[in-house]
Amino acid sequence: MCFRNLGHRKLRASLCIFGVAIAICFVVAVGATTSRYAAVMTEMSTFFRGEIVVVSKNVIVIQGFPIGGVIPQSVVNDIEGIDGVEKVVPMLFNLEFKLGEVSNIIPINVTIGLPVEDLPTILGSAPLKSGGRLPLENSTDEVIVGCSIADQHGIFLGSNITLEGRELTVCGIIEGSLTLFQRSIIMNLKLAQEILKYPMQISMAIVEPKPNVIHEELASSIEKQISYVMALTENERNDLTQPILEALGNLNMAIQGVLLFLSMILVTILGIINVSERRRDFATLDAIGAPLDYIFRLVLLETSLIGVLGGVLGIVFGSLAALILASFYTSIPLAQFFPSIFVIVSPFYMFEIFVTVVAACCVGGIIPAINATRTRIVEILRSEY
Amino acid sequence: MREIKTVDLTRTYRVGSSTITAVDKVNFEVNEAKFITIIGPSGSGKTTLLNLIGLNDHPTSGKIFIDNVDSSLLPNRKRRKIRLLRMGFVFQTFNLLPTLNAMENVELPMALIGKPQREQKEKTVKLLETVGLEKRLFHRPKELSFGEMQRVAIARALANDPEIIIADEPTGELDSKTAQEIISLLFEVNRKEKTAVIVATHDEKIVNVADTIYSIQDGRLRLET
Numbered sequence: 205m206c207f208r209n210l211g212h213r214k215l216r217a218s219l220c221i222f223g224v225a226i227a228i229c230f231v232v233a234v235g236a237t238t239s240r241y242a243a244v245m246t247e248m249s250t251f252f253r254g255e256i257v258v259v260s261k262n263v264i265v266i267q268g269f270p271i272g273g274v275i276p277q278s279v280v281n282d283i284e285g286i287d288g289v290e291k292v293v294p295m296l297f298n299l300e301f302k303l304g305e306v307s308n309i310i311p312i313n314v315t316i317g318l319p320v321e322d323l324p325t326i327l328g329s330a331p332l333k334s335g336g337r338l339p340l341e342n343s344t345d346e347v348i349v350g351c352s353i354a355d356q357h358g359i360f361l362g363s364n365i366t367l368e369g370r371e372l373t374v375c376g377i378i379e380g381s382l383t384l385f386q387r388s389i390i391m392n393l394k395l396a397q398e399i400l401k402y403p404m405q406i407s408m409a410i411v412e413p414k415p416n417v418i419h420e421e422l423a424s425s426i427e428k429q430i431s432y433v434m435a436l437t438e439n440e441r442n443d444l445t446q447p448i449l450e451a452l453g454n455l456n457m458a459i460q461g462v463l464l465f466l467s468m469i470l471v472t473i474l475g476i477i478n479v480s481e482r483r484r485d486f487a488t489l490d491a492i493g494a495p496l497d498y499i500f501r502l503v504l505l506e507t508s509l510i511g512v513l514g515g516v517l518g519i520v521f522g523s524l525a526a527l528i529l530a531s532f533y534t535s536i537p538l539a540q541f542f543p544s545i546f547v548i549v550s551p552f553y554m555f556e557i558f559v560t561v562v563a564a565c566c567v568g569g570i571i572p573a574i575n576a577t578r579t580r581i582v583e584i585l586r587s588e589y
Numbered sequence: 590m591r592e593i594k595t596v597d598l599t600r601t602y603r604v605g606s607s608t609i610t611a612v613d614k615v616n617f618e619v620n621e622a623k624f625i626t627i628i629g630p631s632g633s634g635k636t637t638l639l640n641l642i643g644l645n646d647h648p649t650s651g652k653i654f655i656d657n658v659d660s661s662l663l664p665n666r667k668r669r670k671i672r673l674l675r676m677g678f679v680f681q682t683f684n685l686l687p688t689l690n691a692m693e694n695v696e697l698p699m700a701l702i703g704k705p706q707r708e709q710k711e712k713t714v715k716l717l718e719t720v721g722l723e724k725r726l727f728h729r730p731k732e733l734s735f736g737e738m739q740r741v742a743i744a745r746a747l748a749n750d751p752e753i754i755i756a757d758e759p760t761g762e763l764d765s766k767t768a769q770e771i772i773s774l775l776f777e778v779n780r781k782e783k784t785a786v787i788v789a790t791h792d793e794k795i796v797n798v799a800d801t802i803y804s805i806q807d808g809r810l811r812l813e814t
Contacts, residue, residue: 205689208688208689487684490645492697493674493701494697494701495669585757
């Protein structure tokens with residue numbers, strides 16, 4: 205009956221559903237995009253747990269990864285000489301390298317160079333595709349690449365790739381869910397320094413403190429002894445990122461709130477118009493003895509149905525829009541994002557938005573529903589005769 | 590419903606600064622399955638009186654007793670229940686729900702009392718056969734003629750086996766042939782189902798078949814025969 209009542213005024217109902225769908229499309233697209241970048245940032249906090257990251261002073265640091273800024277490789281020896289340091293791993297980390305000469309607003313590839321023996325420091329338990337292996341020690345032409353880059357460029361184990369005019373062989377492909385690795389090209393530190401043209405320079409040093417050493421004190425000691433670096437403990441790195449994550453979360457909430465409120469208003473207006481046009485129907489229901497809650501529910505169901513239809517359409521279009529945005533900002537072909545649609549827009553997020561929009565439309569139906577229950581046959585007949 | 594009785598029933602309306610008395614101290618009684626007509630010109634108070642008797646409106650003064658219970662003491666929930674279970678309504682403009690087909694319109698009062706769906710279907714088909722619409726079960730109101738719509742409305746009014754049918758100008762929108770058919774139908778319902786029928790009309794043909802005739806003028810009711 206609710207379907208038919210909506211179908212009775214096809215154009216108006218369709219426009220309203222379309223309006224709600226547009227709002228939800230926007231909510232999902234923006235929400236999924238910001239959530240994805242927040243998730244990548246959060247994911248980066250899983251690296252270097254319990255370690256101190258030393259980077260050049262005054263660079264932007266996102267969860268321990270510096271954006272630009274290099275320090276001399278000799279700093280490793282200086283840090284090793286400080287009390288309380290167990291081990292130091294130098295790393296060159298670059299976000300600007302572009303495979304295929306495509307310029308992007310957001311970096312799409314990450315080039316990481318570090319001594320081969322220290323690769324497990326960053327790779328952890330990330331699996332390599334079967335048949336693959338880590339580059340050999342002192343290798344001058346072997347790299348491992350992330351599965352997303354491999355898929356995008358048709359790279360297989362043993363494939364040759366050219367970076368900055370240098371012929372390289374892919375000896376391993378990293379699989380797993382970490383976005384950073386999916387888009388990484390990892391190689392020997394020396395090779396990375398040559399390709400990226402940072403001879404004897406690194407972008408960060410990962411310091412493993414000795415047991416029972418207080419991290420904050422060691423970090424402070426490193427900064428005191430080496431004036432041109434910042435030494436960031438895990439807590440400090442989290443503190444740097446937290447405001448960005450919070451800002452993203454708040455922005456998301458604000459956009460969602462405004463758009464859901466607008467959807468609710470739209471549904472309320474449609475509901476009021478529909479009820480005022482169907483006063484005779486509601487009055488008839490009242491005259492034949494339909495309980496008030498039946499009439500109330502009837503209107504709420506109709507507005508909720510708009511939420512259901514608008515929500516489903518909005519989530520479908522919003523998910524597509526999120527993929528298109530991701531593709532646009534990274535220049536990664538759209539087709540490559542399709543298999544990971546539920547990673548970019550998680551099913552839980554879809555469900556959350558769906559429930560919220562249905563609830564908003566249901567709330568939007570309250571005023572029309574109250575109006576419907578107040579309609580009496582006496583008024584209708586009196587206005588007729 | 591064994592009895593409906595009104596005592597000095599009055600209903601006034603305020604229109605601007607003046608007060609209009611639509612029903613003026615009406616004393617009226619229905620205690621048998623009779624066919625009663627209330628005749629009177631437009632604006633005489635017929636519809637207002639039927640709305641009061643049908644518990645769709647509240648009197649300004651006076652009382653309506655249903656089975657000796659003062660209806661003004663009944664909460665709205667109970668008044669609705671009485672309308673749903675014990676009364677059937679037929680309106681001049683049919684008041685069918687436009688999005689429902691004939692069957693669904695007739696099923697509605699049964700659905701509202703939670704009758705099992707199979708019983709609803711069986712009874713609806715039977716009622717629509719009774720009113721001669723067995724071939725129009727799935728037609729929506731806009732696909733029916735005025736006479737057919739009024740037949741559906743009568744079938745709907747009979748859905749919950751009411752003790753009384755209140756019909757307000759049921760032939761007002763119909764041509765004379767169709768009007769005659771509707772009158773016959775209401776008369777048949779009255780006689781076969783032992784359902785009391787109160788009809789407000791100015792149609793002479795209805796007056797001719799009535800057991801009791803009242804006339805109403807300026808809100809005052811008078812027994813004619």
